[in-house]
Amino acid sequence: MTGQPVVVRDAVVRFGRRVALDGLSMSAQPGRVTAVVGGDAAGKTTLMRALVGQVALSSGSIEAPPPHEIGYLPASTGSWRDLTVQENVDFVGGSYGLARDVLAERAGVVLAAAGLERYRDRLSRQLSGGMRRKLGVCLALLHDPTVLVLDEPSTGVDPVSRVDLWRLAARAAAAGATVIMTTTYMDEAERASQVLVLDRGRVLVDGPPDAVVAAFDEPLTQGPRAIRPEWAWRRGGTFREMWPSEPPPSELPTVAADLEDVVIARTLLRANGRGDA
Amino acid sequence: MSPRPLLEVVSVTKRFGDFVAVDDVSLSVGAGEVVGLLGANGAGKTTVLRIALGLLGATEGQSWLLDRYPDREVRRRIGYVPQSLGLYADMSVRENVAFVAEVYGRRGAQVPEQLAGVADELVGRLSLGMQRELAFSCALLHAPELVVLDEPTSGVGALARTALWDTIHERADAGVGVLVTTHYMQEAEQCDRLLLMAGGRLVGAGSVEQIVGDTTAVEVSIDRWAAAFDVLSAAGLPVTLSGTSVRVADVPADDVSGVLAEAGLHAEVSVVPATIEERMTVLARADQDAQA
Numbered sequence A: 001m002t003g004q005p006v007v008v009r010d011a012v013v014r015f016g017r018r019v020a021l022d023g024l025s026m027s028a029q030p031g032r033v034t035a036v037v038g039g040d041a042a043g044k045t046t047l048m049r050a051l052v053g054q055v056a057l058s059s060g061s062i063e064a065p066p067p068h069e070i071g072y073l074p075a076s077t078g079s080w081r082d083l084t085v086q087e088n089v090d091f092v093g094g095s096y097g098l099a100r101d102v103l104a105e106r107a108g109v110v111l112a113a114a115g116l117e118r119y120r121d122r123l124s125r126q127l128s129g130g131m132r133r134k135l136g137v138c139l140a141l142l143h144d145p146t147v148l149v150l151d152e153p154s155t156g157v158d159p160v161s162r163v164d165l166w167r168l169a170a171r172a173a174a175a176g177a178t179v180i181m182t183t184t185y186m187d188e189a190e191r192a193s194q195v196l197v198l199d200r201g202r203v204l205v206d207g208p209p210d211a212v213v214a215a216f217d218e219p220l221t222q223g224p225r226a227i228r229p230e231w232a233w234r235r236g237g238t239f240r241e242m243w244p245s246e247p248p249p250s251e252l253p254t255v256a257a258d259l260e261d262v263v264i265a266r267t268l269l270r271a272n273g274r275g276d277a
Numbered sequence B: 001m002s003p004r005p006l007l008e009v010v011s012v013t014k015r016f017g018d019f020v021a022v023d024d025v026s027l028s029v030g031a032g033e034v035v036g037l038l039g040a041n042g043a044g045k046t047t048v049l050r051i052a053l054g055l056l057g058a059t060e061g062q063s064w065l066l067d068r069y070p071d072r073e074v075r076r077r078i079g080y081v082p083q084s085l086g087l088y089a090d091m092s093v094r095e096n097v098a099f100v101a102e103v104y105g106r107r108g109a110q111v112p113e114q115l116a117g118v119a120d121e122l123v124g125r126l127s128l129g130m131q132r133e134l135a136f137s138c139a140l141l142h143a144p145e146l147v148v149l150d151e152p153t154s155g156v157g158a159l160a161r162t163a164l165w166d167t168i169h170e171r172a173d174a175g176v177g178v179l180v181t182t183h184y185m186q187e188a189e190q191c192d193r194l195l196l197m198a199g200g201r202l203v204g205a206g207s208v209e210q211i212v213g214d215t216t217a218v219e220v221s222i223d224r225w226a227a228a229f230d231v232l233s234a235a236g237l238p239v240t241l242s243g244t245s246v247r248v249a250d251v252p253a254d255d256v257s258g259v260l261a262e263a264g265l266h267a268e269v270s271v272v273p274a275t276i277e278e279r280m281t282v283l284a285r286a287d288q289d290a291q292a
Helices: A042-052 A085-095 A100-116 A129-140 A159-175 A188-189 A208-215 A261-271 B045-052 B093-103 B113-117 B128-140 B157-173 B207-213 B225-234 B251-264 B276-291
Strands: A006-017 A018-027 A033-038 A059-063 A070-073 A147-150 A178-182 A192-197 A202-207 A220-223 A232-235 A238-242 B009-018 B021-027 B034-038 B060-065 B078-081 B146-152 B179-180 B193-198 B201-207 B216-221 B239-242 B246-249 B268-273
Touching: A006 A042, A006 A238, A006 B268, A018 A059, A018 A178, A018 A202, A033 A042, A033 A159, A033 A188, A033 A232, A042 A147, A042 A178, A042 A192, A042 B251, A059 B009, A070 A129, A085 A129, A085 A232, A085 B078, A100 A129, A100 A159, A100 B276, A129 A147, A129 A159, A147 A159, A147 B128, A159 A178, A159 B225, A159 B239, A178 B128, A188 A261, A202 A208, A202 A261, A208 A261, A232 A261, A232 B246, A238 A261, A261 B128, A261 B157, B009 B045, B021 B060, B021 B179, B021 B201, B034 B045, B034 B157, B045 B060, B045 B146, B045 B179, B060 B251, B078 B128, B093 B128, B113 B128, B128 B146, B146 B157, B157 B179, B201 B207, B207 B276, B216 B225, B225 B239, B225 B246, B225 B251, B239 B276, B246 B276, B251 B268
Parallel strands: A033 A178, A033 A192, A070 A147, A147 A178, B034 B179, B034 B193, B078 B146, B146 B179
Antiparallel strands: A006 A018, A006 A059, A192 A202, A220 A238, A232 A238, B009 B021, B009 B060, B193 B201, B216 B246, B216 B268, B239 B246
C-alpha cells in the first residue's frame, strides 16, 4: 500500500442556509494519524463525508484518491446488524471485488488485530457497542485502502476496545495509509501526529499536538469557582479560567494548559469575539 | 439517623439461564450525591440499572426507589436519560418538550433557554451535543428527586461537556441524587463517589484512588512509542495509551523491559499508580480469562 496525501482547499459546504464548512483548508499525510476535534456543529462529520465524496462542496476543492481506494467508517453505523461478522466481511469484501483468498487473508489479519476472530459467527447486533465499532473499522480496512477515514470510532466504546481501535488505526498508518479520524476525546487526539481543531466550519488551529499546546500562551488559572463564567470551564471539581484582557488575580494559581484546555480556550476566544484565536 | 437513600439495591443477583449477569451487588445513591457506576462493556452496569429502576426483576435480592418498591408510580418521580436519549427525531424541539411535559402532567413547560434558537428544528437535525442537552432538560422537566444518566457526555465536544456537567452539579447541589454509568475517566472524575463493576460483581468503591487501589502500571519512556506499543501488544500484555505514553498495567517492570529489549528497543520504564481505565482493562481481561 502506498499512501496518498489528502488536501482540502477553501472548502465550503452549505445545507440550505446553514454553512457547515466555511472555507476550510487542511492536509493529511501518508503514514500518519490526523485527529479532527471540535465541539458541536464544528463540521467534523461534514468534513469526513466530503472527503469520501458523500457531500458536495459549494466551492473549494479536495484532492483525494477515488472512493474505492478509501476506507470509511461513518459516525452512525459501519456494519449490517442482521448479518454475522463473517457475512459482513464477505459482503463488503465482495463489493470491493476482492478475490476469495485475498479476502480470507485480509479478514484474518484485521479481525485478529481487533480481537474479533472468535466472534465470526455472531450477529453484528449481538456484539457489544465497542465490538461493533471495531467490526466497522475492520470492514473499512478490508480492501487495504490508501486513505482511512474514521468518524468517531471510539464514541461510546469502553477502554478495553478503545485500545484495540487505536491499534487498528495506528497499524494502518504504519503500513503507509493516510488516516483521518474524528474524536471528542483529547487523550486520543494527543497521540495523533497532527491535530486539527474545528469550530463552526473553520480550522481554529492545527499542527502536532505538542505544538498546538505550546503555541497557546494565555495565562490560565485554577480555582474553586468561575469568576467570569464566560471565560471559565469546569475540570473535575475545579474551574480553569483564562484572562485575555486583564491580568489574572494574583491569589489564583496558574496552571499549564493541556490539549483539552487549549481546544476549549480557542473555542471561547472565537465565541467571545476575540478574532480568529 | 441519616435519611434512607433515594436508590437502594440490596444483595441483588440476576441469572439468565446459567449466565450470572449480576452477582450479589448492593449499592445506594443519597440526596445531593453524584455516584458513578463504572465498568467495561459486559460488566453488568445496565442490568443493575434496569433492576434498580424496576424494569427487570432480580433473581435474588431487592431494590428500592425513593423508599418504595420500584413500580411505574414511583418511576414518575425520577429522570432517566438512556444512551439512545429517548427523543423523537421526527418532532421539533418544542414538540418533544411539550410531549414529555404532557406525559408528566406539567403543561406549559418552556423550551430551555439554551435551545430557544432551535425550538422549531426537528430533533433529528440537531447536533449530538444539542440532542443530549435536550434529553437532559426533558428528564429534568418534572423536577425529579433522582436522575439516572447513561454515559451523559459520550460524543460531546470538550466545551459542551463542561457545560453539561455544570448543570448536573447544580442539580446535585439542590439535593437531587445522580447516578451516572460511564467508562470514561473524564466522567468518573466528576463524581463524588465511584462504584466499579466487573464480571457482574462490585469490585471497588470510593474515590478514584480507592478504586485503583494498589494496582500499578509500568510507564515506558521512548521516542519510538508506536513501535513499543506494537511489540508489547504482540506479546499479549495489557497495553494502554495515555497520550503518547505507552503503559502496561499490572505487570512487573522487568517483564516489560525484557520484551522491549528482545525487540531491540531500549526504553526507560518506571512503575506508577494505574489509572481507572487501566484498572478496568485488567479486570475485564481477568473476566475474559475466567470465561475462556
